[in-house]
Structure formats: C-alpha cells, structure tokens
Amino acid sequence: MRRWLHPLACFLISVTASFAQAPAPASTSSSPLSLISWMQGTWTTQATPPGQAPVPIEQHITSVLGGQAMSFSTFFNGVQQYEGLFAYDPAKKAIAFWYPSADGELTSGTVSRQQDYLLWDFKVTSSSGEVTPFQVHIKQSGPDDYDWTLFGASGSDWKQMFSLHYHRKSS
Numbered sequence: 441m442r443r444w445l446h447p448l449a450c451f452l453i454s455v456t457a458s459f460a461q462a463p464a465p466a467s468t469s470s471s472p473l474s475l476i477s478w479m480q481g482t483w484t485t486q487a488t489p490p491g492q493a494p495v496p497i498e499q500h501i502t503s504v505l506g507g508q509a510m511s512f513s514t515f516f517n518g519v520q521q522y523e524g525l526f527a528y529d530p531a532k533k534a535i536a537f538w539y540p541s542a543d544g545e546l547t548s549g550t551v552s553r554q555q556d557y558l559l560w561d562f563k564v565t566s567s568s569g570e571v572t573p574f575q576v577h578i579k580q581s582g583p584d585d586y587d588w589t590l591f592g593a594s595g596s597d598w599k600q601m602f603s604l605h606y607h608r609k610s611s
Contacts, residue, residue: 471507472528473535475558476551478580480510482609485588487602497604512539526551543567584608 471477479501488494501512504525514522524539524547535551537560549562560576575591575598586606591598 473503473507473510473526475535475553476510476526477503477507481611483606484609485604485606487604498609499606522547537562581605 480503481501483499483501485497486494487497495516496518497514497516498518499512499514501510503509504511508527510526512522512524512526513520514524519542521542522539524537526535526537528534529536529550532550536548537551538546538548540546544567546565547562548565549560552559552561554577557577557579560578562574562576564572564574566572573593577589577591578586580586584607587603588606589603590601592601593599
C-alpha cells in the first residue's frame with residue numbers, strides 16, 4: 441500500500457497550484473516562492489486504495505526562515521509519512537523540493553508553472569537505490585481547493601495514475 445500512496449503524498453506536496461480559470465499575471469512579489477505561497481495551511485483529502493479502507497491524508501504547510509522556504513509534513517491515518525522542504529534553487533532558477541519518507545525513500549524535484557496548472561517534476565529514490573520518475577499536475581479550483589493528479593512514466597509518455605481533490609481546513 442505504501443508504494444501506491446507514496447506518489448500520492450507528492451502533492452503533496454503534494455503540495456501547488458495556479459488558478460485554473462486563467463494563468464496568473466507575473467508575480468509582483470519579491471519572494472521566489474510566491475508561486476506556491478497560497479498553499480500555506482492545512483490540507484485534507486482521502487484516498488481509497490483498491491480493495492482497502494479509505495486513508496485520510498492531512499498535510500501541513502508553513503513558511504519558514506523568514507519566507508525563504510516552506511516546510512511541510514504529511515500524515516496518512518494520523519501517522520507522519522513525509523517531512524519536506526520547498527526552497528528556491530538559484531542554480532536551477534526554479535522552486536525545488538526534497539523530502540524523505542518514513543520508509544527511507546527520498547524524493548526531489550522542481551515546481552514550474554504550465555498554462556493552467558503547476559507541474560511537479562520529480563524522482564523518487566527507494567531505500568534500495570531504485571529511481572522512479574513521476575509528475576504531479578496541480579490545478580487550483582477555488583481559494584481553498586485544488587486537484588492533484590499523479591502521472592508515471594510510460595516509455596517516453598506520461599500515464600495518469602490517479603487524482604485527488606484537496607481542501608484547506610479552516611483555522
């Protein structure tokens with residue numbers, strides 16, 4: 441079940457989005473993380489693996505280091521599975537993210553704006569050293585909602601694996 445749920449957490453980062461209604465104008469914010477700053481808060485969803493009970497997912501995203509980074513923690517069934525960080529990588533000229541899992545996997549990638557969604561392009565390295573590429577598309581569907589869709593590599597194409605809808609919890 442964990443292998444199925446790992447990419448799910450990549451919202452994780454699973455975490456980011458742009459308004460689906462129209463591309464956002466160029467940011468006037470001086471923060472290199474302004475593209476994802478709207479994600480601060482607590483987000484929830486539920487995944488139902490085939491033949492299994494639903495799994496509640498909760499993610500906490502917080503600005504840290506005076507806005508130079510954003511940390512996040514992700515929980516499945518109330519048990520922490522991921523702890524990660526977003527930061528601007530000046531060499532890549534992109535928002536980068538990194539996070540280990542409770543199973544010893546390490547995920548790293550970048551966030552970029554596409555026409556009507558944010559693209560999370562990343563690789564998951566298993567505890568045995570196997571590297572698997574994934575992508576997540578995040579579309580904001582309201583001020584407190586977004587859709588998260590996971591894609592796995594299939595030859596030279598990307599194949600949709602599953603989608604989730606996240607909602608921000610009220611404070």
